[in-house]
Amino acid sequence: MPSPTDTTQRSATISVLVDNESGVLARVIGLFSGRGYNIDSLTVAPVDAAGMHSRINIVTSGTSMVIEQIKAQLDRLVPVHRVADLTMDGPHVARELALIKVVGTGEQRVEAMRIADTFRARVVDTTLGSFVFELTGATEKIDAFIELMRDLGLAEVSRSGIAALARGTRVI
């Protein structure tokens, strides 16, 4: 029984399997905005060969009672097949992809390249005065890399938001 007095905020990674039909993403997003829930990250794409189903991964935060409510509200949407709370249901892996543009020359540029090596970021575009790095990993790793680039000419960031799966044999 979730307690209403428990005000501890937790982060939750929720995966939702939905019919791949028009308006379904708007339904999910509208539910979050209409009921005042947070969306920290959101990804969506078809996940079966026929393109019949899409998977939406949402990172949200709130008290346990709010997160239970979010899951129940998602579950009652008509085109929703399954809702899973990856954070609560057991260990899971979550990854995101980021493209990071760094502009600079000289020592800064060399340093950026060195750090990129350490993070196993790939260079996907380069000019004499810029790099675009591609970096995949946990959100914290990408945050750390971006933070380091801030002093080295960070110009622009594009992040995918997370994709997540349960570890082991479990499926949604």
Add this chain to the structure above:
Amino acid sequence: MSAEHTQSGAEILLRALKDQGVEVIFGYPGGAVLPIYDALFNQNAIRHILVRHEQAAVHAAEGYARSTGRVGVVLVTSGPGATNAVTGLVDALMDSIPVVCLTGQVPTHLIGNDAFQEADTTGITRPATKHNYLVKRPEDLARVVHEAFYVARSGRPGPVVIDLPKDIVINKAPYAEPTVQHPSYRPRTEPDLGQIAKAVALLKQAKRPMIYAGGGDITAGPAGTEALTKLARLTGFPVTNTLMGLGCYPASDPQFLGMLGMHGTYEANLAMHGCDVLLAVGARFDDRVTGRLNAFSQGSRKIHIDIDGSSINKNVPVEVPIIADAGKALNALIAAWQASDEPTDKPALASWWRQIDEWKAKDSLKFTQDMKRGGIIKPQYAIQRLFEITRARGRETFITTEVGQHQMWAAQHFHFDKPNHWMTSGGLGTMGYGLPAAMGVQIAHPDALVVDIAGEASILMNIQEMGTLAQYRLPVKVFILNNQYMGMVRQWQELLHGSRYSETYSSALPDFVKLADSFHATGMRAQSVDELDDVINAMLDCPTAVIADIAVDQAENCFPMIPSGAAHNEMLLGPEHEASGAGITDAGLALV
């Protein structure tokens, strides 16, 4: 389209409606739905009721649905037709009423083009419906219609919109029979027996039990309401109802404590506050019911039966959640109760009832009517007489209401022994609901007495429907408690805002007797208490629609009242009682 399809989309639509058992549509024509109206013209299976405003079409469908347990159907045109329907849709959503609303749309090639009478109907109605569809391919049409009815009536019911571009209803389309299973939407109806066992264990131990039942028990149909009565008889537990639940348990039963919540009875609210085991059935712990949440029924262990999992643990955490149809869950509880050898605490229950009887003796709904000739009519008395006279006449009676003080007085003083006879806008609180809802009820029950208990302000919000009553000779009785104020707002201004009656006086009211006359109905008026019974009797005898304008005490407030932000045991009783209650806090002032 292949050659074998010989029917237009409009014909396919009507065929699908017929296969869904639809007999009546409430609607209003317009450009985008002309082909559907043309198809309606050519058939006799489905009756169309022409309303005077699209909002009223939805309320009429709600009245039809609530009084029959069937799905109400609405047909409106694109653009303003659809946007006018939105209030009705949200009303049906909040009160879980099954409605299918067909909206016209501009042809598919014009969608997004800002075409004439174009609106993004699926976008606008997404948060206003349980689900909605835009039909983009003729081959989807029949399937979508069947699916919409399934979604509207199953699980926790609600409104569903089908947006129909004009080319889709003109072009030829194939037919599809109703299918049995929906790919993703399969609400759970059977209770978990482990939870049922836990619930029975709790109920058996209860010293101060309470059953709190809402609209969900009525939605569950006769199985739900019969099982509730059976369980109450079996256990001897007290029962209260929400506004939406009135009628699901017989009001004349001695175990009934009346309505609970903001304007509920003293005994119902104090029993909620003091109980040790609370069984909630098809009710959603709405803020009008709970009062201040952190003081709500703090000492009770709670069991909650609801078909909608998101209603459980939303406002109030419960120990035993049971996600199921109310009838099925209650019958499972009855079976498990009977199978259990566990004794109940009879002495504790008897002492609980003694306590409840003490609270009952307070007679919290008491009012004093001046019976002298020329005495001002108390609104409560007007409803009490309406109830007594209709009961004495014995005719099947349906009551609808608008929203405000008259609605609460009707809930307090008109008593329902059967479900589906009380139609009121509970969740959304829509002024203007009652008249069109009464229209829908009268269509479904042509021989019954249908009374809209109204206020003089609310009734004007959909007064144009008097025209519909005249056209279809619907003998709906509009019983206006006329206090010349938006009474409930005035009451809050008196109690919370230093009696500054900002914009709540009903200035420039029409002459309701003449207004009735101009709409081909019969108008009558009672000015004082000695005229009241005659007017009620004349109204009930009248074969036509009636507007009865009952002049009532302008200063009367609706009590008891739990002020916003207060707890159940901090309720204000009326002037008939000594000073009581905690008054209103600053935090309460901010609440609605």
